Amino acid sequence: MRVLLSVPVVLSGTGTDGKKFEEETRTLVVNAHGALIAITTPLRADQKIMVTHKITKKTQECRVVYTGNVQAGKTQMGLEFVKPAPTFWQIDFPPDDWVVPES
Numbered sequence: 001m002r003v004l005l006s007v008p009v010v011l012s013g014t015g016t017d018g019k020k021f022e023e024e025t026r027t028l029v030v031n032a033h034g035a036l037i038a039i040t041t042p043l044r045a046d047q048k049i050m051v052t053h054k055i056t057k058k059t060q061e062c063r064v065v066y067t068g069n070v071q072a073g074k075t076q077m078g079l080e081f082v083k084p085a086p087t088f089w090q091i092d093f094p095p096d097d098w099v100v101p102e103s
Helices: none
Strands: 008-014 020-031 034-039 047-052 058-072 072-080
Touching: 008 034, 034 058
Parallel strands: none
Antiparallel strands: 008 020, 008 047, 020 034, 034 072, 047 058, 058 072
């Protein structure tokens, strides 16, 4: 399940131009598997970047799974966690389908 939630994040990695980048933005939508964001840095599908939650300072490696159209200089991108992290967004009452089954 997706949740409309604006979380301040810092994205970092290497852009499509081969240069290191760091960009502050906010999530548009989050879920147990990642988020939808909008950024100015060009990225390509399947590219890996780091996402840092500005409040908790936790960092998670993500993969770009969707790139949308450019609007107002920013591109919407879907990010998927490389490793499951359903508690990364710090939601007090997460949807039922966010719970990781215990082993």
